[in-house]
Each structure stands twice: as C-alpha cells, then as structure tokens.
Amino acid sequence: MDFNRTVLVTGGSGFIGSHLVCSLVDRHPDWRIINLDNLDYCCSPRSLESVEDRANYTFIRGDVCNSRLVNHIFNTENIDVIFHLAAKTHVERSFETPSSFQRVNIDGTRVLLGAAHQARHQPQRFIYVSTDEVYGASLDQVFDESSPVRPSNPYSATKAAAEYLVQSYWDKYKFPIIITRSNNIYGPRQYTEKVIPRFLTLLQRNKKCTIQGTLPKSRHFLFVDDAINAFLLVLEKGIVGEIYNMGTSCEIPIMQLARELVTMVKKVPDSEVQDWLEFVPDRPHVDLRYPITCEKLQQLGWRAEVSWAEGIRQTVKWYQVHPDFWSDASEDQEQIQSQLEKAE
Template sequence: MDVQRTVLVTGGSGFIGSHLVCSLVNSQPGWRVLNLDVLDDCCSPRSLESIEDRSNYTFIQGDVCNPRLVHHIFNTANVDVVFHLAAKTHVESSFQCPSSFRRVNVDGTRVLLRAAHQAPHRLERFIYVSTDEVYGPSADQAFDESSPMRPCNPYAATKAAAECLVRSYWDRFKFPIVITRSSNVYGPRQHTEKVIPRFLTLLQMNKKCTVQGTLPQSRHFLFVSDAVDAFLLVLERGAVGETYNVGASFEIAITQLAGELVCMVKNVPACDAKDWVEFVPERPRVELRYPIRSDKLRRLGWRTRVCWAEGIRHTVKWYQDHPHFWAPDVAEGHRGARSAVATATD
C-alpha cells in the first residue's frame, strides 16, 4: 500500500473523533490512520466496529499524557498530520474535578506538542480542536476569531490554556498549527452526558427531560458530519497559525429542544410536551448562549450540509435503534481491533 499520509487522531474513539477517524479511513484508503485513545467512560469500542479490520487503521490504546508513549509514536510512525481531539469536555464535571481536566486538556496537549515538535519527521499540520466556550457567553454579539477569550468554567479555561500552548509553538517555532473552535456538535454515538442524548435516554426510560434552571439558555447545534468536513477542509486549505470558528447558524432554546424531542420520541402534541420537562437546580453560573461567526471558514468553501430537521431526525432514530449502546459493559476494550500498544506504556 502506498501511504500518502500518516494521520494521528487523539481521542479517536470518542464521539467526534470516531466520526473523523471513520471518514479518514473510508475516504482515504492510501492514508495510514492512527487512533490514540485511553478509552475512558465516554468512549465505546462499538463506535469503530465498521473499520477495525481495515488495513489502513491502527488503534493505540494509551494516554496522551504519557510522554514515553507519545514520543515513541512520533519517533517511529512518521506522522504527517495530527488532529488533537483528546479532551475531557463535560462542564458540570469540570467544576467537581478541575484537576483531571487540567491534566488531560492542558498537560496532554503539552506532551503532544513537545513530541510532535521534536520528532525527526517534519509535521505538515497540527490541528487543535477547541470549543466556542473559550469566548465565554454573550447576550447578543457573535464572536469572531479576533474576540478575546473569557472562559467561564473550568473546562473552557483548560481549553483556552491549551490553545495558548498551541499558539506558543507557532509564535516561537513557526510550528504548523491550526486551531478550530466549534459550537455544540451532535449526532449518533454521542455519550449520554451531553444534552441531546441525555434527553433521549431519559425519554426512552419514561423519565422527564431535566433542564438546569429556568433562565433562557440556548445553544447552536452543528451536525457531526459538518464538523468533520470543517476539520478536513482546514487540513487542506487552512493557513498555518490561524484559528477558524466552526459554527452553525441554527440556534434553539434548551426548553424548546426538550419539547421537540418529547414530541418526536413520545409522539405527543406540542401542548403536552411540558409534562415531560422538569426543571432542576442550576449550577452556580449558567452560560446562556455562545454565538460565533464562521465567515472565515466559509471563505475557504465550508458550508453546513445537514439541516437541523434532518440531523435531529437521524439522531433520534439512531438512539431508538441502539438503546443499549452506552450500557456499562460496552467500554471494556477494542475487541478484535488491530492493536499497536507500544512497550513504552510500561
């Protein structure tokens, strides 16, 4: 096989990462795709069952914070491109255990950058996948890439800190970094800690959707395949040293989201949807919305291809067809996957 590129995806067994890995493996048979993932509770081996026997895919179970393992990968695999998605992302959990978020999101990025920069093989792109939450909330003004970062929760703070590390390698070494900041991504295989699969799971258990507080929270939602398209586009057309917002124009209030899902899952009229929504105590600070502008990415040719109606219908059907996908026993390991766990992990 003539390998045109070797691509390392960190967090490739997670929600967005697994969609990215599958897209790369299926669309680029001449590329070698490496997936480095520690397989925590938010990952499922089932996410990559369709490609685990493909000759251009290799799974490496390991921690991005492990410098011996990460340096071993870069010293032996001739990596051309890095998509760095490995991160802890749940806002509520970040308040409860901020140190674990700092370790993975900041220290893991530092380890990866150092190994990639010191590797004997010259890297073509280091793409860091960040979040719109680094901007902080806004009542009206939409953020562009020049807006200041004002994170308002520990998760967002660690992502902002990691961005600063990534940018320092560009400023100091002209290391070929690109940063993306995405709005809320949704779709099949997302873990139930996130709002859409959480609502769907509760409804499938005949429980009410729980909404934190009564303030008018809303979010912009982007279907996962559109996010993957954006990452692949910045690989080919994005300028090194630049940051690109990846956001959908569609925005919906969380209470309206709950109502729509109730109608779809429970097949009840909209006037009765409120009976399936319960308001629970909110966390100390609630961010009402994170509006961003993606004009810069659109100038590269990116457009969303999946509208909300199509994306949410597809997502609801997937969760209805896979009610036990996130059962406790599915995250025990990559059964049958081609494994390349380096001895440097010992």
C-alpha cells in the same frame, strides 16, 4: 503497503473523534490512520467497529499525557498530520475535578506538541480542536476569531490555556498549527451526558427531561457530518497559524429542544408535552449562549449542509435503533443514571 500520509487522531474513540476516524479511513484508503485513545468512560470501541479491521487503521490504547508512549509513536511512525481531540469536555465535571481537566487538556497538549515538534519526521499540520466556550458567554455580541478569550468555567479555561500552548509553538518555531473552535456538535454515538442524548435516553426510559433553572439558555448545534467536513477542509486549505470558528446559525433554546424531542420520541399531542418536562435547580454558573461567526471558514468553501430538522431526525433515529449502545459503558448503570439527571 505504502501509505501516502500518516494521520494521528488523539481521542479517536470519542464521539467526534470516531466520526473523524471513520471518515478518514473510508475516504483515504491510501492514508494510514492511527487512533490514540485511553477509552475513557465516554468512549466506546463499538464506535469504530466499521473500520477496526481495515488495513489503513491502527488503534493504540494509551494516555496522551504519557510522554514515553507519545514520544515512541513519533519516533517510530512518520506522522504527517495530527488532529488533537483528546480532552475532558463536561462542564459540570470540570467544577468537581478541575485537576483532571488540567492534566488531560493542558498537560496532554503540552506532551503532544513537544513530541511532534521534536520528531525526526516533521508533521505538516497540527490541528487543535477547541471550543466556542473559550469566548465566554454573550447575549448580543457575535464572536469572531479575533474576539478576546474569556473562559468562564474550568473546562473552557483549560481549553483556552491549551490554545495558548499551541499558539506559542507557531510563534516561536513556526510549527504548522491550526486551531478550530466549534459550536456544540451533535449526532449519533454521542455519550449520554451531553444534552441531546441525555434527553433522548431519559425519554427512552420513560423519565422526564430535566431542565436546569428557568433562565432562557440556548445552544448553537452543528451536525457531526458538517463538523467533520470542516476539519478535513481546514486540513487541506486552512492557513497555518490561524484560528477558524466552526459555527451554525441554528440556535435552539434548551426548552424548545426538550419539547421537540418529547414530540418526536413520545409522539404526544402538544397539550401533553409539558408532562414530560421537569425543572431542577440550576448549577451555580451557566452561560446562556455562545454566538460565533464563521465567515473565515466559509471563505475556504465550507457550509453547514445538514439542516436542524434532518440532523435531529437522524440522531433520534439512531438512538431509537441503538437503545443499549451505552449500557455496557465502563461505568455501571447507577453512575450513568445519576449523570442523566445532570445537565450538559
């Protein structure tokens, strides 16, 4: 079958990547979707069961840092679009093993950019998926795309460094890159180290939500369906060389999040919610909030359409229906259990 477009998604078996791959496969049967993923601990092949037998879907298990493999893909496939999502993303882990974050997030991006730029068939778009954390924290300033980049942990520092690499290919070669920076994306199938599935998994195991420190931390949460719609809009209408914030006005204090989830999962009266919360020592450095504005993306026609009430309802329901989804992850249960005690 001849396809009108070939799209390479790196990290397509991860949380956001799997939602993007499934959406692309379903919406565009005339496009070929190639997923390159090494199936790290936070990925599950089960996330792509709905599309694994589709004629327009191909899975390649491999490391984005493997230049021989990546060059082979670009030499043998006419890649038109790249969505580069493959990355290590857990802040706390980045303090423990910063070299692995540098390797995947920076070197992987370098390998991919080099192969894409040198390919005989020149891609139309290279979309790099970054994070609002590159701005660093703010109590009152709202960041737009021109705000200075001030990452405050090894994870966000590697994402910022990768952004500079991506931008350099636009500056030097006019290679058609676009960068997105998003708020915290949540929804079904997210691995249990992130705060919402972590709280849900603890509650399902009759354990308390562990909240780090006493400072009033909050996060802006964007439902995964809205994020995917933003990616697809940026692909079609985004201006090359530009950066787009993907944000939401839905800012939820972590304490409020825990209380809401306790109420939804345990169905206890307000007077008993506190019994399901446990305060644990804070990690050495944590950003309190990341406020961003996404007017630039909204000018392309995007709006976050899924309300917090609806998004968290869908998410809680999915984890209740699939309590064992992550139980056969590549790490054993003891390791998973220890991660659940740690914060996002």
